[in-house]
Amino acid sequence: MALVTSKEMLQAALEGHYAVGAFNANNMEQVQGIVGAAVEERAPVILQVSQGAIRYAGLEFAAALVKTAAAEADVPIVLHLDHGTDFEQNVRCLRAGFTSLMYDGSKRPYEENVAITSRVVEIAHICGIPVEAELGQVLKASDGVTEEEVIAAMTDPDQALDFVQRTGCDSLAVAIGSVHAMKEAQAELDIERLKAIHAKVKIPLVLHGSSGVKEESEAEAIQYGIAKINVATMLNQAFVRGLKKAMEELPDNVDPRKWLVYSREEIKEVVRHKMRLFGCSGKVTASGFVSPKTVHPAVKLGDAEE
Numbered sequence: 001m002a003l004v005t006s007k008e009m010l011q012a013a014l015e016g017h018y019a020v021g022a023f024n025a026n027n028m029e030q031v032q033g034i035v036g037a038a039v040e041e042r043a044p045v046i047l048q049v050s051q052g053a054i055r056y057a058g059l060e061f062a063a064a065l066v067k068t069a070a071a072e073a074d075v076p077i078v079l080h081l082d083h084g085t086d087f088e089q090n091v092r093c094l095r096a097g098f099t100s101l102m103y104d105g106s107k108r109p110y111e112e113n114v115a116i117t118s119r120v121v122e123i124a125h126i127c128g129i130p131v132e133a134e135l136g137q138v139l140k141a142s143d144g145v146t147e148e149e150v151i152a153a154m155t156d157p158d159q160a161l162d163f164v165q166r167t168g169c170d171s172l173a174v175a176i177g178s179v180h181a182m183k184e185a186q187a188e189l190d191i192e193r194l195k196a197i198h199a200k201v202k203i204p205l206v207l208h209g210s211s212g213v214k215e216e217s218e219a220e221a222i223q224y225g226i227a228k229i230n231v232a233t234m235l236n237q238a239f240v241r242g243l244k245k246a247m248e249e250l251p252d253n254v255d256p257r258k259w260l261v262y263s264r265e266e267i268k269e270v271v272r273h274k275m276r277l278f279g280c281s282g283k284v285t286a287s288g289f290v291s292p293k294t295v296h297p298a299v300k301l302g303d304a305e306e
């Protein structure tokens with residue numbers, strides 16, 4: 001089916017107390033693993049193109065992968081820009097057919113973040129495309145962050161209200177204790193802060209850096225306004241795990257496809273698990289969606305394919 005925007009998808013999640021998984025993809029196998037999971041779980045899904053993916057695959061190529069997968073799938077799929085760096089990049093993504101944008105001005109002074117986010121929102125809304133913004137800062141583990149720094153970067157609830165009112169953004173990424181790119185799920189979220197933000201800000205809230213967050217904490221956050229959860233590192237780990245397993249089991253193989261199907265399957269299983277945890281599994285029930293079909297069946301090992 002055609003791509004959908006994240007507007008109604010996230011509003012439904014907010015009202016239904018579940019979260020939609022937003023999964024980062026850099027290559028065909030990752031896209032297929034994520035979409036395959038969504039089809040099997042009957043889940044709405046967001047595929048995100050990160051700054052790393054744009055550097056790796058190119059904006060048009062990364063977008064084309066998601067569009068192709070969406071056209072073949074029978075669940076609603078959003079093509080989202082993750083951590084958009086500036087106004088111009090958001091415009092390029094609008095032109096490339098993205099159905100959800102993000103401008104991340106969290107590293108900028110507050111007034112600058114408000115001003116640029118507002119410009120992005122204005123142009124995106126003309127085209128009917130929603131915008132995620134970020135306030136407070138979700139830091140990066142590779143920068144060697146301390147607990148004090150994570151706390152200092154958290155979102156202020158009063159400022160969040162002012163920010164949302166002034167920018168008109170459609171969803172808000174909040175800093176509540178997660179850190180990007182953690183390799184293990186050790187972090188606990190500041191649920192009291194989240195409750196305070198959710199009490200003031202009525203739009204869907206977004207959790208970044210979920211790979212490092214304990215699952216109990218993620219589940220609790222969904223009850224207080226988190227309607228979109230971004231997952232990236234965990235999928236890269238799954239991809240590499242699958243590849244290592246394949247290389248161990250098939251050391252003499254010379255056909256990369258026979259290794260890459262392991263990665264694709266490993267990603268699919270992780271995404272299915274997350275979709276059940278987030279509560280978005282089984283939410284695609286509206287009439288018009290045909291019954292699940294298997295997309296992209298794995299290449300049969302042992303087949304002599306050209």
Ligand code: G3H
Nearest residue numbers: 181208209211230232233
């Ligand atoms: O924007 C992407 C995410 O926030 C993903 O974070 O790599 O820690 O899962 P993660």
Ligand code: ZN
Nearest residue numbers: 180208209230
């Ligand atoms: Zn993020």
